[in-house]
Amino acid sequence: MKLLVTGGAGFIGSAGGRMAVGRGYQGVNVDALTYAACLDSLAGVAADPRYRFEHVDIRDRAALDRVFAEHRPDAVLHLAAESHVDRSIDAPAIFVETNVLGTCNLLDAARKHYIDSNRPDRFRFVHVSTDEVFGTLGEIGAFDENTAYDPRSPYSASKAASDHFARAWAETYGLPVIITNCSNNYGPYQFPEKLVPVAILNALQGRPIPVYGAGQNVRDWLYVDDHAAALLKVLGSGRKGDTYLIGGNSEARNIDLVRMICRALDVVRPSGRPYENLIEFVSDRPGHDFRYAIDATHIRQALGWGPTVSLAEGVARTVDWYLTNEAWWRPLLSRRGVGQRLGAA
Ligand code: NAD
Numbered sequence: 001m002k003l004l005v006t007g008g009a010g011f012i013g014s015a016g017g018r019m020a021v022g023r024g025y026q027g028v029n030v031d032a033l034t035y036a037a038c039l040d041s042l043a044g045v046a047a048d049p050r051y052r053f054e055h056v057d058i059r060d061r062a063a064l065d066r067v068f069a070e071h072r073p074d075a076v077l078h079l080a081a082e083s084h085v086d087r088s089i090d091a092p093a094i095f096v097e098t099n100v101l102g103t104c105n106l107l108d109a110a111r112k113h114y115i116d117s118n119r120p121d122r123f124r125f126v127h128v129s130t131d132e133v134f135g136t137l138g139e140i141g142a143f144d145e146n147t148a149y150d151p152r153s154p155y156s157a158s159k160a161a162s163d164h165f166a167r168a169w170a171e172t173y174g175l176p177v178i179i180t181n182c183s184n185n186y187g188p189y190q191f192p193e194k195l196v197p198v199a200i201l202n203a204l205q206g207r208p209i210p211v212y213g214a215g216q217n218v219r220d221w222l223y224v225d226d227h228a229a230a231l232l233k234v235l236g237s238g239r240k241g242d243t244y245l246i247g248g249n250s251e252a253r254n255i256d257l258v259r260m261i262c263r264a265l266d267v268v269r270p271s272g273r274p275y276e277n278l279i280e281f282v283s284d285r286p287g288h289d290f291r292y293a294i295d296a297t298h299i300r301q302a303l304g305w306g307p308t309v310s311l312a313e314g315v316a317r318t319v320d321w322y323l324t325n326e327a328w329w330r331p332l333l334s335r336r337g338v339g340q341r342l343g344a345a
Contacts, residue, residue, distance in 0.1 A: 001025050001026070001074045001075065001122075002025070002026040002027075002028070002071065002072070002073045002074050002075075003020055003025050003026065003027050003028070003073060003074070003075050003076075003077055003235070004027075004028045004030060004067070004068070004071060004073035004075070004076045004077070005017055005020070005027055005028065005029050005030065005076075005077045005079065006030045006031065006058055006076070006077070006078045006079055006080035006106060007030075007031055007078075007079035007080030007081060008027070008029030008030070008031050008042065008053075008079070009029065009031040009033060009037035009038055009039050009041060009042065010031070010036055010037060010038075010041075010079060010080070010083070010191075011036075011041075011083075011185065011187075011189055011190045011191060011194075011224065012079055012128070012185055012224055012227055012228065013029070013031070013077075013079040013080070014038070014041035014042050014189055015187065015188075015189065015224045015225055015227070015228040016077060016079070016227075016228040016231055016232070017029055017042055017045060017051070018041075018042065018044055018045055018228075019225065019228045019229065019232060020077075020228075020232060021045040021048050021050050021051050022045075023232065024050075025050065026050045026051075026052075027045075027050060027051050027052070028052045028053075028054060028067070028071045028073060029042065029051070029052070029053045029054065030054045030056045030058065030064075030067055030080065031053070031054075031055065031056070031080065032055070032056065032057035032058070032059075032080070033055060034082070035335050035336055035337070036082075036083065036084070036191050036193075038189070038191070038328070038332065039053070040328055041189040041328070052071070054067050054071075057102070058080050058098065058102035058103070058105055058106050059097055059098060059101060059102045059105060060105075061105045061108070061109060064105055064106060064109035065109050065112065067109075068109050068110070068112070068113035069113070069116075072113070072117065073113075074120070074122060074123060075122070075123060075124040075125070075126065075235055076106070076110050076124070076125045076126065077126050077128065077231060077235060078103065078106055078125065078126065078127050078128055079128045080098065080102065080106075081098060081099050081102075081158075081159070081162075082094055082095045082098050082099055082155070082158070083155070084155070084193055084194070084342070085132075085153050085154075085155045085156070085285065085343065086193075086285065086342035086343030087155075087193075087337065087342055087343065088153055088154035088155035088158070088343070089153065089154060089285070089286060089287075089342070089343035089344075089345050090342055090343055090345070092154035092158075095154050095155055095158040096158055096161075098158075099155075099158035099159055099161070099162050100158050100161045100162055100165065103127070103162040103165055103166065104165050107125065107165060107166060107169040107175065107177075108169070110125050110169075110175060111169060111173050111175050114175060114176075119174075123176055124176050124177075124178060124235055124238065124240065125166070125169075125175055125176060125177045125178070126177075126178045126179075126180065126231060126234055126235055126238070127162065127163065127166040127177060127178070127179045127180070128180055128182070128231065129159050129162065129163050129179055129180060129181045129182070130156065130159050130181060130182060131143055131181050131182060131183045131220070131245065131247070131292045131294055132151065132153065132155065132156035132159065132289065132292065133149050133150075133151050133156050133159050133160040133163055133181060134147045134148070134149060134150060134151075134181070134292075135149075135150030135151060135152050135156075135289065136150075136152065136289035136290045136291060136292070137290065137291040137292060137293055138290070138291065139291070141293070142247075142293040142294055142295040143181070143245060143292070143293065143294055143295065144245060144294075144295040144297070144298065145243050145244070145245055145298050149163070149164075152287050152289060153287055153289070156289075163179055163181075166179055167179065170240075170241055176240035176241070177240065177241065178234055178238045178239070178240060178241070178242055178243070178244070179242075179243045179244075180230070180231065180234055180243070180244045180245075180246055181243065181244075181245050181246070181294075182222060182227055182230070182245075182246040182247070182294075183219065183220035183221065183222050183246070183247040183248055183292055183293075183294045184219040184220065184221050184222065184292070185221075185222050185223075185224045185227050186221055186222075186223065186224065186314065186315075186318060187223050187224035187225060187314060187317070187318050187321075188224070188317075188318060188321040188322075188325070189224075189328070190224070190318075191332065192329055192332050192333060192338055192339075193337065193338055193342075195254060195257070195258070196257070196261065196315075196318060197322065197329070198210070199257075199258045199261045199262070200261055200265070200318070200319055200322045201322065201329060201333070202278065203261070203262060203265050203275040203278055204265070204269070204322070204323075206271070206278070207278070208278055208279075208280040209258060209262075209275075209278045209279050209280060210280055210282045210341070211254055211255055211258055211279055211280070211281050211282065212254065212281075212282060212283075212284045212285050212288060213281070213283075213284030213285075213288060214255070214281060215253060215254045215255025215256075215258065215281065216253055216254070216255065216290075217253065217254050217288055217289070217290055217291065218251050218252065218253050218254075218290070218291040218292070218293070219251070219252065219254070219257075219291075219292055220247045220248050220249070220250060220251050220292055220293045220294050221248050221250045221251075221252060221257065221311050221314070222246065222247060222248030222250070222307060223248065223307065223308075223309035223313075223314035223317075223318075225309070226248065226307045226308055226309055227246060229305065229308075230244070230246045230299065230303075230305045233299075233303045233304075233305045234299075234303065237303055238303065239302070242302075244298060244299040244302070244303070245294050245295065245296055245298065245299065246294065246296060246299060246305075247293070247294025247295070247296045247307075248294075248307045248311070249294075249296065249306075249307055250307070250310065250311040250314075251291075251293055252311060255279075257311075257315075258279060259276055259279075260311070260312070260315050261275075261315055261319060262274065262275035262276045262278075262279070263275075263276075264315050264316050264319045265319055268319060268320065268323065269323060282341065283344060285343055285344075286343070286344075286345045
């Protein structure tokens with residue numbers, strides 16, 4: 001099977017790409033190489049003849065048509081996006097351009113390819129989205145496939161819009177679309193602007209570890225390889241037109257997750273005083289959603305998928321990975337915006 005992956009030089013896309021090539025798929029990675037991209041994340045597969053890279057922006061329709069015509073993929077796994085909520089607060093327009101217009105371009109280029117190929121039965125367009133489109137939960141409850149959309153940040157609004165367009169291409173044009181909405185991911189190769197790598201790398205550098213507000217916000221954390229496995233499962237056996245919510249069943253308050261990271265570091269890289277002492281509470285993110293949680297019953301029952309890595313195990317693995325892969329993350333610290341407070345508005 002030949003897979004066209006967009007955003008394959010990003011965090012989740014590279015995990016999916018490594019797993020897919022490892023499982024024998026041919027993969028074409030379409031990526032514009034924004035500030036968040038890192039081709040080194042694919043170093044392990046770059047020389048594999050089953051892997052190809054296309055330096056293409058999904059906003060460029062003509063380039064997408066050329067890529068589809070040249071590679072003739074059997075399926076699309078669409079991950080390319082602007083993905084950082086804080087950046088969406090400072091500069092929302094690029095989120096509309098890439099996440100909404102770029103997704104429309106890709107959907108339409110895929111539709112043309114699907115029709116030109118005589119609508120093959122096995123063709124799938126998997127649109128990878130987030131649980132943030134559902135807004136915020138109170139202390140109890142969980143999102144499921146019937147939860148109404150209620151996005152509250154420019155990022156989640158742009159992802160919600162892209163989900164609606166993906167459904168529109170399924171209903172209006174008959175494109176075999178599947179949508180996934182996943183909870184917060186963490187693990188190796190995550191760009192050092194998201195909570196987990198920020199906590200690890202600031203601690204290692206003896207710098208304050210910023211925690212927004214009082215650190216009470218709750219997220220449902222999923223180890224990235226579990227997400228990649230879920231996406232491959234959806235590609236292989238997901239029902240066209242269906243939606244699958246993907247979650248880790250591992251809720252944690254931000255402050256508890258950061259403390260867990262600090263304690264893991266205390267064990268493997270003791271510094272003489274607890275890393276927790278570096279935690280610094282900073283002003284909260286505007287409109288910060290209080291809690292997300294996923295009820296993943298549908299994907300478990302329909303496709304037999306469930307998370308395999310516990311939060312404690314995943315954090316330990318992630319801390320170990322950043323300790324042994326400084327050559328990967330060190331150059332990223334000088335990219336624009338990294339290490340700065342963004343989205344304080
Ligand atoms: P990321 O920011 O690490 O990577 C995004 C990739 O997309 C980068 O390689 C970037 O160069 C590429 N890209 C950006 N704009 C592009 C454009 N116009 N054309 C082509 N490529 C472009 O993101 P991630 O964390 O890996 O997330 C991937 C997808 O999964 C996103 O759609 C995101 O909304 C979704 N998602 C992420 C999480 C999470 O916790 N990280 C959770 C659920 C869903």
